Amino acid sequence: MTGPPGELFAVLPNDIDDAAAPSGGNRYDREVCTGLTTLGWAVRELAAHGAWPGPHGADLAALGALLSGLPAGALTLVDGLVASCSPGVLAAHAARLRLVVLVHMPFGDTDPAARPAEHRSLHAAEAIVTTSDWTRRRLLELYDLPVGRIHVATPGADPAPVAAGSDGARSGAPALLCVAVVGRHKGHDVLVEALARVADLAWTCVCAGSLERDPAFVAALTARVDALALGDRLRLAGPKTRTELDDLYAGADLLVHPSLGETYGMVAAEALARGIPVLGTTAKGLPEAVGRGPGLLVPPGDAGALAGALRDWLGDGALRHRLRVAALERRGTLTGWDVTARTISDTLRGLPDRAAGSGHCGAGLARN
Numbered sequence: 001m002t003g004p005p006g007e008l009f010a011v012l013p014n015d016i017d018d019a020a021a022p023s024g025g026n027r028y029d030r031e032v033c034t035g036l037t038t039l040g041w042a043v044r045e046l047a048a049h050g051a052w053p054g055p056h057g058a059d060l061a062a063l064g065a066l067l068s069g070l071p072a073g074a075l076t077l078v079d080g081l082v083a084s085c086s087p088g089v090l091a092a093h094a095a096r097l098r099l100v101v102l103v104h105m106p107f108g109d110t111d112p113a114a115r116p117a118e119h120r121s122l123h124a125a126e127a128i129v130t131t132s133d134w135t136r137r138r139l140l141e142l143y144d145l146p147v148g149r150i151h152v153a154t155p156g157a158d159p160a161p162v163a164a165g166s167d168g169a170r171s172g173a174p175a176l177l178c179v180a181v182v183g184r185h186k187g188h189d190v191l192v193e194a195l196a197r198v199a200d201l202a203w204t205c206v207c208a209g210s211l212e213r214d215p216a217f218v219a220a221l222t223a224r225v226d227a228l229a230l231g232d233r234l235r236l237a238g239p240k241t242r243t244e245l246d247d248l249y250a251g252a253d254l255l256v257h258p259s260l261g262e263t264y265g266m267v268a269a270e271a272l273a274r275g276i277p278v279l280g281t282t283a284k285g286l287p288e289a290v291g292r293g294p295g296l297l298v299p300p301g302d303a304g305a306l307a308g309a310l311r312d313w314l315g316d317g318a319l320r321h322r323l324r325v326a327a328l329e330r331r332g333t334l335t336g337w338d339v340t341a342r343t344i345s346d347t348l349r350g351l352p353d354r355a356a357g358s359g360h361c362g363a364g365l366a367r368n
Helices: 024-038 057-068 087-093 112-123 133-143 188-197 215-227 242-250 266-272 286-290 303-315 317-331 337-349
Strands: 007-013 042-048 075-079 098-103 127-130 150-152 175-179 204-208 234-238 254-256 278-281 295-298
Touching: 007 024, 007 057, 024 042, 024 266, 024 337, 042 057, 057 087, 087 098, 087 112, 098 112, 112 133, 127 133, 127 337, 133 150, 150 337, 175 242, 175 266, 188 204, 188 215, 188 303, 204 242, 215 234, 242 266, 254 266, 266 278, 266 286, 266 317, 278 286, 278 303, 286 295, 295 303, 295 317, 303 317
Parallel strands: 007 042, 007 075, 075 098, 098 127, 127 150, 175 204, 175 254, 204 234, 254 278, 278 295
Antiparallel strands: none
16 A cells, blocks of 8 residues: 555444453454554444354344445455454455454464364455464464464553552552453463462452453352452452553552463553563463563463462562562563554555455465
8 A cells, every 4th residue: 555544444343342341352452443543544443243253144144234335445454353253254255345354362273163264264354463473373373374464463551650569558468460351261260279379478369350251150259269268358349440450550569360361461561561560371472461571470270380479479579579670671661552553554554455346365265
C-alpha cells in the first residue's frame, strides 16, 4: 500500500467492550483499533454476533452476510476468535476481500479437532498477525504456512507509576496479586493448593478476575479455600475496572500467574511496567512476556513447585530485592500500545495492492 493509511474494516467479537467480561484479547482489540485510528486509518468496527468460538449455523450465515456487505477489495482484519472457526465463510470471500486474521491463540494448539478448520481459515488470509513469537512458531508447526505471511505484534504495556507494594499495610504481610478470569485453565486451583503449603508464612492474596466463566469451578474453588481456612487471607475479588486494577497493582509486591497456558501474558507485562516481579509458569508464551531476570517460572500445574517458589520468595529478602531490581530494569524495556499499533499498521501497509475483485493465492487454500 502506498500513500496515507486508508480504510480498514475490523470484524470483532460483539462483546469486546463488555466490562463484565474483561479479557486480554478484548483489551488488545480495543487498544489496536484506537491506535490505528490515531495513525490515520479509518477503522470501521463491525460486531460479529455469535457464540464464538463455537458458532451456530445462523452465526456463520450472519458473518457471511456481514462480509458480503463490504466493498470489493476491502482490507479486512478479522479477530481469530471469529476467523478460526469460520473457514467456509472466509474461503468464500478470500478472492474478493483482503483478509488479515489476528490470532490471539491457536485453538488447534490444545484441540486437535479444531485444526482442520483453523488450517483452512488461516490459509484463506493474505496475512496473519500474532500476539507473540511463540504463537507465530506454533502456527508454523501446526499449519505449514508461508513464513512471510505471519507477523508478530506483541501487546503493549501502559506506562505506570512504580508500585509502592505493601509498605504501610496494616497486616505487614507481603501482598500477592493474581489477575485472570477465575478458571481451571488459569491455574487458580493450583494456586490455592500452593498457598495452603505456605500458610505458616505471612502473606495476603487477591485474585481479580471474572467469576462467571466457569461457575462450577468457582464454587468448588471457594469450598476448597474454606476447607483450607484461607478465606481471611485469600480473596476472590471478581472483575475490576482499570482504575480498580491500578489500585491493586499499586499495593502488590508480587504478581502470581499460575496459568496453564498463555500465548503471551499481558498481565505479566502490566505488573512489570510497575516494577512488580512475576511468579509465573513456563507455559508457552508467558516466559516471553516476563523476560530474563524479573521473575520466577515453574512448570504449569505443579502446586509443589509453585509452593516452593513462593516459600523462596517469601523467606528470602535478598531474592525479593534482586527480583524487584530486575523488574524495574525490565520496566524500562517495555513498549507501549502505540508500538503495537504501528507494527500492525506497517503490516497492513506492506500488503501488495491488488485490483478490486482479483484473486489471491490464499483463496484456493493451497500452499505458497
